[in-house]
Amino acid sequence: MERCDYLVIGSGLAGLTFALKAAEHGSVTVLTKSEITESNTNWAQGGIAAAVGESDSWELHEEDTLIAGAGLCDPCAVRFLVQQAPEAIEWLQQLGARFDLLGSNELDLGREGGHSRHRIVHHADKTGWEVERAVSEAVRGHKGIRVYENCFVTHLLMNQGRCVGAGALLDEIGQRDFLARATLLATGGCGKLYSNTTNPRVATGDGIALAHSVGAEIRNMEFMQFHPTTLYHPQLSSFLITEAVRGAGGTLRDHTGRRFMYDYDSRLELAPRDVVARAIENQIQKLDTWCVYLDMTHLDVREIQKEFPTIWTKLREIGIEIEKTWIPITPAQHYSCGGVVTDLSGRTTLPGLFASGEVTCTGVHGANRLASNSLLEAMVFSTSAADAVRDEPEPAVERDSIALPKSISESESVRIRHALQRAMSHHVGIFRRTAGLEEVLEKIRGWHEDYEKAPPASFSSYSRECFNLLVTAQLVVSGALARKENVGLHYNADLVQP
Ligand SMILES: Cc1cc2nc3c(=O)[nH]c(=O)nc-3n(C[C@H](O)[C@H](O)[C@H](O)COP(=O)(O)OP(=O)(O)OC[C@H]3O[C@@H](n4cnc5c(N)ncnc54)[C@H](O)[C@@H]3O)c2cc1C
Numbered sequence: 001m002e003r004c005d006y007l008v009i010g011s012g013l014a015g016l017t018f019a020l021k022a023a024e025h026g027s028v029t030v031l032t033k034s035e036i037t038e039s040n041t042n043w044a045q046g047g048i049a050a051a052v053g054e055s056d057s058w059e060l061h062e063e064d065t066l067i068a069g070a071g072l073c074d075p076c077a078v079r080f081l082v083q084q085a086p087e088a089i090e091w092l093q094q095l096g097a098r099f100d101l102l103g104s105n106e107l108d109l110g111r112e113g114g115h116s117r118h119r120i121v122h123h124a125d126k127t128g129w130e131v132e133r134a135v136s137e138a139v140r141g142h143k144g145i146r147v148y149e150n151c152f153v154t155h156l157l158m159n160q161g162r163c164v165g166a167g168a169l170l171d172e173i174g175q176r177d178f179l180a181r182a183t184l185l186a187t188g189g190c191g192k193l194y195s196n197t198t199n200p201r202v203a204t205g206d207g208i209a210l211a212h213s214v215g216a217e218i219r220n221m222e223f224m225q226f227h228p229t230t231l232y233h234p235q236l237s238s239f240l241i242t243e244a245v246r247g248a249g250g251t252l253r254d255h256t257g258r259r260f261m262y263d264y265d266s267r268l269e270l271a272p273r274d275v276v277a278r279a280i281e282n283q284i285q286k287l288d289t290w291c292v293y294l295d296m297t298h299l300d301v302r303e304i305q306k307e308f309p310t311i312w313t314k315l316r317e318i319g320i321e322i323e324k325t326w327i328p329i330t331p332a333q334h335y336s337c338g339g340v341v342t343d344l345s346g347r348t349t350l351p352g353l354f355a356s357g358e359v360t361c362t363g364v365h366g367a368n369r370l371a372s373n374s375l376l377e378a379m380v381f382s383t384s385a386a387d388a389v390r391d392e393p394e395p396a397v398e399r400d401s402i403a404l405p406k407s408i409s410e411s412e413s414v415r416i417r418h419a420l421q422r423a424m425s426h427h428v429g430i431f432r433r434t435a436g437l438e439e440v441l442e443k444i445r446g447w448h449e450d451y452e453k454a455p456p457a458s459f460s461s462y463s464r465e466c467f468n469l470l471v472t473a474q475l476v477v478s479g480a481l482a483r484k485e486n487v488g489l490h491y492n493a494d495l496v497q498p
Contacts (some may be wrong), residue, residue: 052089070366077362198239
């Protein structure tokens, strides 16, 4: 057993921001299931939204966030987020994060869908990589922070309704319990619920399942965001083409060359994500094709190369010259707007348990996240959580006994995981129907039973992830069935008035 003041589960921007801030007043241990940088954060392209431009204000950022959230945002949480944004950017710069500049120190701000101003602070099209580099280097150089990589958190430790730490399995060491005054869940998203996702392999909803297992409140899981523009390629996994490409003037066309967004929204390609993704999916279904196209051929080649080097190189590797050819694209799962309910200080509904980042439902996204607000959310709420944990009491050493999910063989986990992904993609995507949702819920029940009936096997993180995905899927589907109006990212065709 190990003790620290503050325990962090996850090493993306949420976990590492909290670690750096909390280490100012206590000892911190970070547990992360892969290498430190393996996270959604590392893959973020577009940037971080902050009203730092001359013609911008937090009021405008607030208004855009509320509009994108389709009436379901928590206004207090949104105001808190947008007011802290400039400070969060400054903090990252002080840590050494390099953002694109105009001249010597004016930030070069990009524009993305749903934003009424240029306000996206970025490092070309690999902002997440740069941000994760800066925070992980600072964490590694900090004497008060201990990091365990390849350390899979299996359960939360509870004492009479209070979270007192977590149990984890460490490579080459085995099971270990970590006791702490406060535990921060920062485990990111759950993209692996779907066959097509922009998320990396670690996004398996572990934090949602961990929080659910101890009774923390979870909300809004039906609001699953699909990114409108990911590369369509039959042999490659979904590769994101950042929204900033449309912000720079990229247009959407169907195979005949028609700019079909004229049929859907006056904001055209820069409408909020839910609107653009639904339009693309509708167009794909209507035309019975696999994809539509993103056209950058009219843009300045040198600008494209400078602003989007990652996309330029990746597409060239597979033979697409974006200055000459339209990019085939299709929507893919991208972000979970729902999650573990927290207040402005990152407190969950359970004492001792805090949460931050994509695993949470802070209220800032409502029914649909505004582009580039999530890296910001991770920093802002981790900062306030790091302040709030100061007052947490010493943890009790005694722990409640809990029943852990059993492990099953890898081959059985592979079967269940793939079947779940197919069902979720088919019935719980951009367009849903009640019968399809009910069918998936029934299937999830069946897979849970398969789990119970399967012969026990030694622990494997893959098998546990599969269990966590089942728990998370159940919450997404039940949320979708319970939501009786089409709003933001939730669209059930059966709810449409004839
Ligand atoms: C391709 C892509 C592009 C994006 N672009 C943008 C953008 O431009 N702007 C923006 O604002 N947002 C963007 N996003 C979203 C944003 O990157 C994420 O929402 C954000 O980084 C989440 O940060 P996080 O710290 O909450 O989680 P993550 O960065 O995902 O970190 C989660 C951590 O938890 C660890 N973990 C998970 N389960 C366990 C477990 N059981 N035990 C131990 N460790 C565990 C993981 O290994 C990982 O280290 C993008 C996302 C993707 C995938």
